[in-house]
Amino acid sequence: MGAGIASAGILAGIERIEDKEAAPVRFNDKRSLKIFATNWGFSGSVDTFCAAIKKEGYDGTEMWWPGNKEKQAELFTALKKYELEVGFLCGSGSVDYADHRDSFKKSINAATSEFGQKPLFINCHSGKDFFTYEQNKVLIDHTTEVSSRTGIPIYHETHRGRMLFAAHIARNFIEKNPGLKLTLDISHWCNVHESLLQDQEETIKLALSRVGHIHSRIGHEEGPQVNDPRAPEWEAAVKAHLGWWDTVVSHKVKSGETLTVLTEFGPPNYMQTLPYTKRPVADQWDINVYMMNLFRKRYVK
Helix, strand or coil, X not given: CHHHHHHHHHHHHHHHHHCCCCCXXXXXCHHHEXXXXXXXXXXXXHHHHHHHHHHHCCCEEEEECCCXXXXXXXXXXXXXXXXXXXXXXXXXXXXXXXXXXXXXXXXXXXXXXXXXXXXXXXXXXXXXXXXXXXXXXXXXXXXXXHHHHHCCCEEXXXXXCCCCCCHHHHHHHHHHCXXXXXXXXXXXXXXXXXXXXXHHHHHXXXXXXXXXXXXXXXXXXXXXXXXXXXXXXXXXXXXXXXXXXXXXXXXXXXXXXXXXXXXXXXXXXXXXXXXXXXXXXXXXXXXXXXXXXXXXXXXXC
């Protein structure tokens, strides 16, 4: 009985969200919206992953830049086989600034030069929230130079623990760095500010004007990921994120630029689990496919 009630609730959520009117502004050409899949949480081979996302209808994948030649060859072979595009994630986990800076630059330089297939974009996990402004700015300056030289868009993600971890902090970087472009994962800011950001409208408006890439996870006031965006109890959070994404799409349509999106609902422990069994409360893969279809339905004519 409990499972049936839960299923009915999910279906009601799907109907309510999916049947909403389309976004105020939409792309005329479906090629202007490219949707990527994450391999985060996928346990199979690269070939199996690429075959699966091709079957679902994704345009490509975003994943961490593979550090060794063998993994690079494996990835590029699969991308070519399944005719998929790629965006790379680059960054450093070091807490020592000098090590972090050098590792970050090395990763960016490799991902923009040592490839068998040119990436459509680079997304950066940039800096640390406890590095100084000047230290983090060095990373922005490097990516701005590399992007200008290679023609590959490079974005910095709004991510907890990184330099753009909070909206008001990001605003300072945006105002002082004209070349800074963002990967919008605004779910993190909902969590950091414990709100749906109603009290920072001007800052959010500024940030949305700098977005080149979206991570389409939906956060809420107490966490970076709702357990299932189809569930009716998350309607307010879903509406807030759709509103932010509508604004980004409007900017892209007006500028004639392509928008890239990663469906990035994550596995445990981003995905909540049941106590003791650690069983996920929802299906990560299905949710991400749902988000892909939602974006296409809402934002393409």
